[in-house]
Amino acid sequence: MIYLTLFLEFAKVAIFCVGGGYASMPLIQAAVVDTYHWLTLSEFVDIFTISQMTPGPIGINAATFAGMKIAGIPGAVSATIGFCTPSFILGILLARLFFKYGDIGPIRGILNGLRPAVIALIASAGISFIVLALWNEEKLPADLSTIDPIGILILAVSLIAVRQKAGVIKLLAASGIAGLALGIVKQLL
Amino acid sequence: MSNEELKSLAASCPHFYWKLFQSTFLISAFTVGGGFVIIPLLRAKYVDEYGWLNDKDTLNLVSIAQSMPGIVAVNASIILGYRMAGIRGALTALSATILPPLFTLSLIACAYDWFASNQYVRYLLKGMQCGATALIVNVSIDLLQKQLKKKMLLPLAIIAGTFLANFCFEVNIMLLIIFDGLLGLLFMRSREYGK
Incomplete structure (x- = not known):
């Protein structure tokens, strides 16, 4: 079956x-x-x-x-x-x-060691994401001037919005719409 | 929240299961670009909006989710649901996590060629990916600042070492998790590190 x-x-x-x-x-x-x-x-x-x-x-x-x-x-x-x-x-x-x-020594120890590890992994993912957002490539390209202006713009505005405590779901939806709108504008230019 | 407070929350909060279902559903539907994006989403919903968890709880549950096999987002939702409301909570959160892909992919499967080659879809996803980048950068800054303020050597050394190993030398995440868990087990049992 x-x-x-x-x-x-x-x-x-x-x-x-x-x-x-x-x-x-x-x-x-x-x-x-x-x-x-x-x-x-x-x-x-x-x-x-x-x-x-x-x-x-x-x-x-x-x-x-x-x-x-x-x-x-x-x-x-x-x-x-x-x-x-x-x-x-x-x-x-x-x-x-x-x-x-969780409050027994060994288990508390493991979690105390893992929390900073997770912070490092998040930061590492964050930097890979920045590269992908700005250059549309997984790895930093040799020629940095291929940077995507739409990526810079949406990322910068989203960062400001998120620092101002904008709602996350709204932010993701809005950045998607912004990507669509700017992409269409770029196509027309 | 303590275990007892969490237990009474499920009983006292109106529409608790619906709230849990709805929030996990949204988180799954908007996870763009890989597992770690759920961390800012979890934090925004459960720490800032509902106040059900604090930063330490969130990191704990992601640590557990990351250290077991399977997909981090699924593991995290099961552990979150269980933490909030036992087996029923885990089932609620898990079903809310697998339903959005089922819906979206059923739709996409009907129009695969259109979807995969469509310019507008790509623009939309590109925008969402930039938004997700902002979220993950923001949560990294917040968590790092918090850790720096504590001025404790070992956690900072783990952050620096794990970051270098993962980002610059591409060491396997699972190995790093095992190594850091062992470091914690051996040297970080003190309650000081949990504050």
Whole structure:
């Protein structure tokens, strides 16, 4: 039964996926392209592109979209639920452990060490994001003059707005509309 | 909030589950560009708007979410829901996290070629990505400033070391998490670090 197989395969991906959504891509590829031949490699590349483009967590996007291509909406639901089940069980066990015993020396120590680590990872992601926003490339290009004026403008205005405590959802919606409007203006010029 | 206060919150706050569902749904629908964007979103909703969590709680739950397998955004929503209202809370938050991609992708699947090659879609997403950058930069500045004010050597050293290792040397995040967790376990058990 395809739905059960989808559920199990995506549960397996979730168990072996360490390090967030991007890390799940090669595992999903191995399952849906190499092992089961449900999709071709080029279809999988499409899935990757769409998952990156669409708002929402990238791993969930990929599971949903792959499931949908393989077996329609029920396939999407089975793959997504499969993908989340290991996290659900493990998440609840860990949350219980940490919240119940969070004030016991060793666990307090681990959390005290992890909080600064997470701050560093956020800052690191932030800088990669700035590069992507301003230069439309993953890595800082050799020629810095390729900087995107639309990127500078929206980023600067958003930064001011967010420092003034603008609502986050409103800000994301407004910056999307600004991107669309400025893109159209640029096209007309 | 303490565990007891959180327990009574679920019972006393009107439409608690709806509020939890709605906020997680919005966060999932607007996560653009990867897992870490949820941190400013979580913080804006639950720390600033609802007052259900503080900065330390948020970082704790993201730390746990980051240190287990699976997707950080999904893990975080499960842990958040569980923290707020037990298994029922976790189920509420999880379903709210997986529904938006299901809706958007069902729509996109019907018009994939149009969507992937459409200029206007790209403009819109480019704008949203700049907005998300502002959010993540803002939250990094806030959290760093807070840490700097505390003037504690070890956490600052962890921030600097982890940042360099991740950003400049591209060391695997999982390795960094294990290493920093061990550092904490060995040297940072004091309550001082949790203030």
